Amino acid sequence: MSRWGGSWGGRAKFLSQFSHYLFRYATWIPPLIWFNTYVAEVTFIRGQSMYPFLNPHYHESLRKDLCLVWKLYAHEGLKRGMVVTFSRNPDDPNKIAVKRIVGLEGDVVRTKPPYPYDHVCVPEGHVWVEGDGVLSRDSNYYGPISVRLITGRITHILSPWERAGRVRWWEHPLRGGVNRAA
Numbered sequence: 001m002s003r004w005g006g007s008w009g010g011r012a013k014f015l016s017q018f019s020h021y022l023f024r025y026a027t028w029i030p031p032l033i034w035f036n037t038y039v040a041e042v043t044f045i046r047g048q049s050m051y052p053f054l055n056p057h058y059h060e061s062l063r064k065d066l067c068l069v070w071k072l073y074a075h076e077g078l079k080r081g082m083v084v085t086f087s088r089n090p091d092d093p094n095k096i097a098v099k100r101i102v103g104l105e106g107d108v109v110r111t112k113p114p115y116p117y118d119h120v121c122v123p124e125g126h127v128w129v130e131g132d133g134v135l136s137r138d139s140n141y142y143g144p145i146s147v148r149l150i151t152g153r154i155t156h157i158l159s160p161w162e163r164a165g166r167v168r169w170w171e172h173p174l175r176g177g178v179n180r181a182a
Contacts (some may be wrong), residue, residue, distance in 0.1 A: 049131030071151035103128035106181025
């Protein structure tokens with residue numbers, strides 16, 4: 001008998017079953033991490049920068065939108081109006097920001113305060129992003145961002161259930177003040 005109250009045979013059986021289940025389930029961890037990092041991720045949208053398009057109940061409850069972020073080839077084929085995530089938020093480099101693309105490279109965008117100039121031409125390889133909310137820290141604070149910083153596109157709202165479905169960004173009216181490049 002072992003000092004744990006069972007026979008050595010029982011302990012060997014337990015270790016055999018434990019190692020079997022550990023191998024069976026632990027082998028899924030690296031592919032899941034890879035999928036979450038490079039293909040798609042499910043995330044909660046926090047804050048009010050995209051209010052009321054995302055988190056429409058921001059001022060009423062603590063409920064947040066749960067969204068699918070598609071990461072595969074996220075910085076290719078960008079269009080005005082898409083809702084994207086990007087890394088290296090100038091306010092906090094450890095956070096991921098969620099904003100709407102307002103201008104593409106070559107576009108002339110009429111800026112909002114506190115940006116120091118009335119208009120800006122979006123440089124090559126960059127986009128101008130803005131939040132839908134009034135209190136949004138966006139390109140009007142830190143200028144155009146490189147498309148290489150874009151890490152994903154918000155494609156679906158998963159929760160709350162009454163709003164679940166595809167994010168129809170193309171139906172959202174774009175703000176005026178953007179002269180599109182030819």
